[in-house]
Amino acid sequence: MKISIKRDNGYQEYEVKQSDTTLLKILDEIKETMDNTLTYNSGCKSSVCGSCAVRVNEKEVLACGYKVQDGDKVEPLKNLEVIRDLVVDMDKAYEFNKKAKAWQNKQSNNISLTNEDEKINEVQSDCILCGSCFSACPVYAVNGDFLGPFALTRVWKYVSDKRGDDEKSKIDNIQTNGVWDCTLCNECTLACPQGISSKADIEKLRMKSAQYGYMDPNFGNFGGFDGGLGF
Amino acid sequence: MKSDVLIIGAGGAGLVSALHAHYNGAKVKIITKEYPTRSQTCMAQGGINAVLPHAKDDTIEEHIKNTLKSAHGLADEEMVEFLCQQAPEAIEWLDSIGVVFSRTKDGEIAQRRLGGASGSRACYAQDYTGLKILHTLYDQVLACGIEILNERFLLEIITAEDGVSGVSVLNIRNKKVEIYESSAVILATGGYSKIYDKQTTNSKSTTGDGIAVAMRCGVKCIDMEFVQFHPTALKNSAILISESARGEGGYLLNSKGERFTNELAPRDEVARAIDEQIKKGEDIFLDIRHLGESFIDEELPQERKLSLLYENIDPVNELIPIKPVAHYTMGGIEVDKNSQTNIAGLFAVGECANHKVHGANRLGGNSLLELIVFGKQTGINASEYSKKNSNKLDVSKEKTKQNEFLRKIEDFGNEIDFYKQKAFIGELFYNKVGIIRTKKELKEAQEMIKDIKSKIPQMGVNDKSKIYNTNFIEFLEFINMIDICEVVIESALKREVSCGAHFRVDE
Known part of the structure; x- marks a missing residue:
């Protein structure tokens, strides 16, 4: 062979x-x-x-x-x-976990989780940081500062967890070079050996962002109101 | 370059001690030969023991009793008591920083029974317990802004008369020697199961570097003969099938389809029972078919995936072929009640250390626990030590010394292929320094290791590159393993009576 x-x-x-x-x-x-x-x-x-x-x-x-x-x-x-x-060299890739502040800010106290709560981010916490999604992501061709799939999945892991607090600061932090830079192409999902869909996690983070009043900054650029999108 | 607390190794033990040294006000630096999340800790599947406040049929006293029983009289009772008493707090802390533990329907952390335990005591995160703990710790280390230096290989612990001064390491990426000064150093470098080469469940990195380097600077190691063989590794690949597979109700069968042992006895007993069957010519299988597909997918998903990949076996409807292989090394660097070695300011924690809690045989679920409990204690003690003791030695000469050592290795003859020697030693140890040991075979192994050691200068490396030279690093690991092999055999010969994982049969 x-x-x-x-x-x-x-x-x-x-x-x-x-x-x-x-x-x-x-x-x-x-x-x-x-x-x-x-x-x-x-x-x-x-x-x-x-x-x-x-x-x-x-x-x-x-x-x-x-x-x-x-x-x-x-x-x-x-x-x-x-x-x-x-x-x-994985140093730069792992640096995005830091930039994305992908952690729980404070120790939680006496927050009890149910079996259903656990299932919310069970898959996201299966991540092994192998970098496959990072490699498959086409955004890096145009934006080397993109926080990227695994770091954003980690942010969702902590945002979706009842034990996390300060949800707003987590969401504020991923607006630039973050959730809106993703093209939702789904390459990260296909590349993940652990069956994690960062694309889906990014979509959930976008919904959370919208709840905090953020909008897709690209929206206006692609024609906006007169671009024939029906508005 | 100077830090208060310098930690070598970034697995669970290293990261926990880093966090607690940091909480205690120390300037902390972590050095690892890989990246933190690649450490051996990620492979721990079964769980982490603790008697939680909501436990109905279990007590801390039972946890202590089970641990001492499994240790066969070689554990320190006070240390075991400390370990088990601190366990609930350790779990509470892990829960508070975001570890995604499996939960019961009532919203409690789920627990399951592992071998040697009188109750369902192991908290788990499916069969990814170590992975999820390790990654959560890593996230916290990033949150604290603790500096991590990746891909550096430990060469030497620098000591002065009154204690430790720092370390020299080899930067794997450019083959340059780097010196890091620190008033306190913590070794968290892992075990040495890789001396069994292909006959281990462990990662390729568990080559006992920290222990070998520590021995060279006069650090005392004890109980090195105690190597735990995990009863159920996949037959062809030595990939671990977690004990939880038996804890959840899996059976062991021989070729005739007969059960032949209590599957939930301590690991040493089960491993010996399997070994005995294999020597009678039986093939041994793990049977979890009766647990059902949905249960297997929920509780043992990794087991199914690995069996399919490595053995082409689907455990939902087929038997899993298994054998016992080296899994955990109980022996290691002797530490006192404060996790300090016999060198002032040098601490050790995790599998490389011997806190006298596992004795002759570690209880499943106690190693992750050890990392959290003693990691905390070590981090605090090392940071306290550094407050009172500043650096002692001028370390500037160390670089020249290490460069000379490396140059010498580069000049080795390379007439003998060390990869072949490494594989040979693995089989030698599996057969003669393995589950059953005799004086005769130990002596034979001793002679062979002596011979191989004397030929090290005839070995060497083909790859002369300065950039990421894994050939060179693997040779340095090989040299470390030879030193450890010598000590393991020596200790195994000295202990003439069987005890736990060290089983002597003498004519």
Whole structure:
């Protein structure tokens, strides 16, 4: 079986022995038996640590959770600086969690949650910060400051939680380079290995924003009242 | 570059101690060889033990009793009491910062029974307990503005006569040595299960770096022979199938379809029972079919996903092939009641430390608990220490020293492939320093490790790049693991009687 890997000096093809196995196992085989210089990240092998996200045939996957096919083309994640081969610098991406203030501001006291409350953000809290959604997001081509899918999902996780307070400050904080910059293309949802839809979370954040009196700033730009939208 | 409290490792233990040192007024810096959310903590599935105020059929005394029983007399009663008594507060704190725990219909934090527990005591978040705790802690660390330096590999703990002064690390991205000064240092670097190479559930990063580096600067480690084998890892890939699968009612079956052990006995007993069956030629399976699809999807979703991916098995209607593999290392850096090591200002917490709460066998659900309870204590104590003690040593010479050490490694012959040695050691340890141990086999393993160690200068790295050289880092990890292997065997030989996870059969 042949696979091709994008490296610093171009695509390199490898003929590997194993088949019917995960991409990570193949990468390990290459690294340990054929080419010690191949560089990639991995960790838990069980799709929870988010270390091994790469692109295969232009789609984001976790190397440990993807079964290799003959002829696969493996590349590093997009929208991130490549340090070497398949390793990208996640510092800048994770910085968006900080910019988005994706946390609970204060410790909550004696707020009891029901089974239904828990389900509200159960899926959002499955995020493993692998960066797949970040890589798949087309907004970064035009706006490098976009808070991005995983950070906004995290904001929704905390905004939707009964234990959170200061909802307004959370919403205020995501108006610039935030919820309205998303094109709702849904690429993030398709890329997520955990079944999270950041697009849907962003839509919920937009509704919350509207409740606090915010409006889509793009609305006027695309024709507004005389743009034939029926107003 | 100077901080009051410097924390090496950004898993649960590192982040909890960082937060509490910060709350206590210290200037905190965290250094990790990965990124915080990639740490081993994210793999903890089953739960975190605590007897909550609403518990009907459980008491803190029972929690203490179960923990001590599982520890086989090797735990410190006072430490275990502290751990179990602090547990309800630990859960309350996690709940207050936003951890999405599973809930009951009555709005309480849901709890389930794990092996060795007399009651349903493990709070959980589906089977993502560690993941959700780790990420919530990370969010809080960001909220506090605590500085995190990612992708730096620990080289040395710098000490003066009167205590710790800082650390030297290798920046993985550019292969440059960096020195960080600090009046207090906390090691939260994780365990060493990776010495079993492919025969472990652990992440590839659990190479015991902190313990190896600490041993080199004279830190005392104890109980290193105690390695917990998790009874149920997937047969082909050693991927963990959580104990909660048995806690929720899963059975263990042999090839004849017979049950052969109490599935909810402590892990060491179950692992040995399985090992015995395997040695008789049986294949062993976990059966959760009777739990039903909707229950499995609700309570054990990861188990289903992993079985499908790695074994092509759907546990809803098929048996899951399993085997026991190394899962948790009880041994580690000896600390006192304040989490301090034998070097002043050097603290240790989490799996790398030995707080004498797990003894010879850790109770499932107590490791996440340990991170929260002792993480808090360590963070507070380290920050208090730093208030009273300033830095002692001129650390400027350290860079030259480390550069020389690294250059030496670069010049190694590279005639022997260390990856092959690593795989060899993994099998060697699984077979001879594993679930059942004999003096003869331990001695054999000792000789082999000695031989491999002497050949390290004939090993080395092919990749000469300065940029993100994982070949080089993996070699440094390999050297650390060899040092740990030596100590594990030595301790295993010294303890001639069986105790918990250390099971000796001698002719």
